[in-house]
Amino acid sequence: MRSSAAPIGDRGVAIDPFSSPSDGGAHVLLDSLHARAVAAAGDRAAEFALARELARGAGGRSAGAAFDLLATLAAADATLARVVEPHLDAVGILAECPEPVDLDAVAAGGPSTWGVFAAEAPGMRLEARETDGGWLLSGTKPWCSLADELSHALVTAHTPSGRRLFAVAMQQAGVTAHPELWAARGLPTVPSGPVDFDGVPAVAVGAEGWYLRRPGFERGGVGVAACWFGGAVGLARRARAAARLRPDDDIAAMHLGRIGAALLSARSVLAHAARSFDASDHGDPGRDLALLAQLTRSVVRRECELVLRECGHLLGPAPYATESEVAARAADLELYLRQDHAERDEARAGRMLAAAGEDER
Numbered sequence: 001m002r003s004s005a006a007p008i009g010d011r012g013v014a015i016d017p018f019s020s021p022s023d024g025g026a027h028v029l030l031d032s033l034h035a036r037a038v039a040a041a042g043d044r045a046a047e048f049a050l051a052r053e054l055a056r057g058a059g060g061r062s063a064g065a066a067f068d069l070l071a072t073l074a075a076a077d078a079t080l081a082r083v084v085e086p087h088l089d090a091v092g093i094l095a096e097c098p099e100p101v102d103l104d105a106v107a108a109g110g111p112s113t114w115g116v117f118a119a120e121a122p123g124m125r126l127e128a129r130e131t132d133g134g135w136l137l138s139g140t141k142p143w144c145s146l147a148d149e150l151s152h153a154l155v156t157a158h159t160p161s162g163r164r165l166f167a168v169a170m171q172q173a174g175v176t177a178h179p180e181l182w183a184a185r186g187l188p189t190v191p192s193g194p195v196d197f198d199g200v201p202a203v204a205v206g207a208e209g210w211y212l213r214r215p216g217f218e219r220g221g222v223g224v225a226a227c228w229f230g231g232a233v234g235l236a237r238r239a240r241a242a243a244r245l246r247p248d249d250d251i252a253a254m255h256l257g258r259i260g261a262a263l264l265s266a267r268s269v270l271a272h273a274a275r276s277f278d279a280s281d282h283g284d285p286g287r288d289l290a291l292l293a294q295l296t297r298s299v300v301r302r303e304c305e306l307v308l309r310e311c312g313h314l315l316g317p318a319p320y321a322t323e324s325e326v327a328a329r330a331a332d333l334e335l336y337l338r339q340d341h342a343e344r345d346e347a348r349a350g351r352m353l354a355a356a357g358e359d360e361r
Contacts, residue, residue, distance in 0.1 A: 007263035008236050011035070013071040015226065016064050016271035026065075030072050037076035044149065044189075047080055048113045051087040058092055063219055063277035067226035067270055074230025075237075078332035081227045082190045086145065089220050090114035090154050093165070094205065096216050102203045105134070106169045108152045115153040117195070118165075118211065119143035124194060128157035128166060128202065135166060135204060137197040145192040147177035155202070156211060165211040166202035174200040186335030218293035219277045222270065224339060225300040229266045231333040232307040236263060238319065238326055239311040255314035259307050266303040269296045288356060294349045301340040308333060 012030025040046035054069065061069070066088075074081035091114065094101055103109070121142035129136050137157055147153070150170050156163050170177075175197060182191035211217070236259050243249070243256045273296040280289060308330060312320070319326040341348075 007260055007267050008233060008240055009075075010237070011072075013068060013075050013230050013233055015067045015071060015229075015267055015274060026068070030068055033069065034072050034076050037073050037080055041077035041080045042189075044083070047083045048087075050080075051084040051113065052110070054084065055088050055091040058088055059095060062274070063222075064271070064274035066219075066223060067274050070223050070226040071230035071233065071270075074227040075234040076230075078227070078231040078234070078329065078336055079187055079189055081230060082187055082332075082336065083146065085223060085227055086115045087113060089223065090116050090152075092216055092220070093154060093211070093214070094167075096214055097206050097210075099206065101167060101205050103167060105203045106152060106167050106201070108167065108169070112151045113149070115145055115147065115150045115170075117141050117144045117147075117153050117155040121194075126155065126157040126197060128159050128164060130159075133201075135202045137166060137168060137200045137202050140194050140196050142194045143192050144177065144195040145190050147175075147193070147195045148179050148191070154205060157202075159208065162208040163211070164208050165205040167205050168197075168200060168202040170195075172200065174198040184335055186331035186333070215280070218289045221293050222273050222277070222296050225266075225297045226270055228300055228304045228333070228337055228340075229263070229270060231329065231336055232266070232304040233263060235311050235326070235329045235333060236260075236307055238323075238329070239314045242315055242319075252314050255310045258310045259314070262303040262306040262310070266300045269299045272296075288352075291349065291352045291356065294345060294352065297340055298346050298349060301337050301342070304333065304337055308337075 011034040012027060012032075013034075014027060014030060036050065040050050058066070070081060070085055070088075073084055093116070094103070119142050124140040124142045126137060126139040126141040129138065137155070139157075141155055141157075144153070144155075147170060152167060153170055154165055154167055156165055168175075175195060177191075177195045178193040179191035181193040182188070184192075205211070206214070239259055240256060243252045246252045273292055276289065276292055311330070315326070320330060321327070
């Protein structure tokens with residue numbers, strides 16, 4: 001029997017267990033997804049196939065259901081989640097775009113595998129130039145996960161009037177990925193190096209600045225936090241198993257208690273964010289979703305960092321040195337969390353809070 005209060009669980013991960021149907025049908029689906037994710041993990045073709053399948057049902061998926069899905073995938077395997085989440089994000093962005101996108105021009109369709117490359121970095125700049133024949137991309141884009149394996153990507157580029165989103169085919173002349181620069185021990189099979197574009201044709205997705213202003217932008221950012229949470233749950237399950245073998249060890253119990261409290265905190269803010277996003281989708285715009293998303297990400301990142309630390313203290317060095325799954329889970333989550341900007345994002349949240357206070361006076 002499931003406990004709605006227990007934030008660790010065994011298989012599928014429900015962000016807001018109190019919103020699930022009383023017959024447990026949602027839990028059964030998540031448990032099934034978890035089993036399928038475990039089976040697909042490590043097989044890139046199977047991972048891509050699962051991503052395409054899950055994307056077909058994304059249109060009517062609530063924020064809560066989307067976060068459940070992402071957390072369940074990451075609890076099974078963080079690398080799998082890192083592969084699937086951008087594909088789902090890209091498909092959602094294309095569906096959200098208010099103007100038609102000429103995907104035929106970049107030979108995109110049902111079999112496509114998508115990434116989203118929107119990061120910026122010092123010394124790297126991707127520019128888009130409009131010609132009589134359409135848009136051309138030139139320059140370098142940083143942090144392009146799986147660029148050498150994906151068929152397509154949504155990328156942001158600088159135009160004379162601002163940043164704009166484009167769809168581009170990745171497996172064509174003029175696109176040069178650099179997976180050889182990826183030296184990470186976490187997420188080692190998801191190389192996220194830079195990509196060089198040399199006059200590569202692309203099609204615009206939305207108007208100037210639309211990508212950052214679109215209603216789904218904040219929800220997408222919290223979806224990544226749901227992956228962090230799921231990754232922390234996956235590691236916490238190994239810590240719980242160790243604590244069960246030491247029922248008289250008060251220190252192990254203390255560490256597990258801290259892990260549970262951190263996961264419950266993270267799950268609670270994710271559930272609140274999901275309900276807020278869903279309420280906004282149903283005509284209740286009375287929420288500052290940008291501030292909510294920023295605070296949610298910061299809380300989840302902080303609590304997942306605590307889980308990493310407490311799991312290390314509870315487990316000791318042996319599992320990290322001798323169990324490949326534990327070592328991979330910890331390294332994957334550590335790197336995945338660096339997708340958050342930590343103190344810089346907390347400072348951003350503080351400025352947003354101060355500005356909101358001024359508006360309320």
